[in-house]
Amino acid sequence: MEETISLKELFQTLRKRLSLIVLITALATMTSGIVSYFFITPIYQASTQLLVNQSREDQTPFQYSDIQTNLQLINTYNVIIKSPAILDIVRDELNLEESIEEVNQKITVNSEKDSQVVNISVQDPDPERAATIANTIATVFQVEIKNLMKVDNVNILSKAEVKENPSPIKPKPVINMAIAFVVGLMTGVGIAFLLEYLDNTIKSEQDIEKILELPVLGAISEIDEEFEATGHTTIQKSRVRGETYGT
Numbered sequence: 068m069e070e071t072i073s074l075k076e077l078f079q080t081l082r083k084r085l086s087l088i089v090l091i092t093a094l095a096t097m098t099s100g101i102v103s104y105f106f107i108t109p110i111y112q113a114s115t116q117l118l119v120n121q122s123r124e125d126q127t128p129f130q131y132s133d134i135q136t137n138l139q140l141i142n143t144y145n146v147i148i149k150s151p152a153i154l155d156i157v158r159d160e161l162n163l164e165e166s167i168e169e170v171n172q173k174i175t176v177n178s179e180k181d182s183q184v185v186n187i188s189v190q191d192p193d194p195e196r197a198a199t200i201a202n203t204i205a206t207v208f209q210v211e212i213k214n215l216m217k218v219d220n221v222n223i224l225s226k227a228e229v230k231e232n233p234s235p236i237k238p239k240p241v242i243n244m245a246i247a248f249v250v251g252l253m254t255g256v257g258i259a260f261l262l263e264y265l266d267n268t269i270k271s272e273q274d275i276e277k278i279l280e281l282p283v284l285g286a287i288s289e290i291d292e293e294f295e296a297t298g299h300t301t302i303q304k305s306r307v308r309g310e311t312y313g314t
Contacts (some may be wrong), residue, residue, distance in 0.1 A: 084255075099244045112236045118184055144185055173190050173200070195229050198229050
């Protein structure tokens with residue numbers, strides 16, 4: 068026999084396990100908030116922009132082909148910026164304790180779409196240190212690219228600066244708590260339905276009919292102890308009164 072679950076039964080299950088669902092959701096949200104605010108180190112980001120062109124010996128205006136060539140070289144510049152040829156010098160100038168690989172992981176280099184502008188972003192727990200590393204990378208690249216690719220037309224469009232009250236880019240406690248709330252709620256609902264599925268005890272006449280597929284002829288109701296004591300006393304009083312009237 069194929070079993071079906073009605074919408075009413077689903078709501079009854081959720082209502083029955085509501086305290087468990089609320090507890091799991093609250094614990095997940097609180098845990099995410101505590102970890103985000105007190106245990107995860109905040110990371111700040113500083114960015115600088117470069118404009119890179121190929122060197123030109125003549126003074127003729129730029130042609131379309133020259134611009135396309137510069138655009139194709141942008142990916143090469145991005146690789147050079149994160150290469151040991153640049154980061155080794157940056158590391159020595161700033162006396163960084165991290166290795167080249169660790170410094171490389173902090174740096175993100177990308178270019179604006181169809182432009183010769185290169186963005187250099189650095190992430191670090193110290194906002195001032197992130198800005199210093201980003202500006203040093205831009206300066207070193209501006210000097211070293213002349214020897215590496217004979218490019219002497221590199222301009223720094225904007226330097227990395229530290230705002231008065233910088234905000235970390237991660238973690239984001241509010242977003243983390245919202246995600247934890249949704250995950251906790253889904254987990255609580257899932258556990259509630261799982262417990263209901265594993266609960267094979269018989270609680271009502273309907274359960275007997277569903278399992279045995281037989282009609283229920285009668286049921287024995289529970290009698291409250293207080294009601295039983297009150298009813299027993301009433302019966303005894305009635306008997307006493309009957310005996311008194313009989314005499």
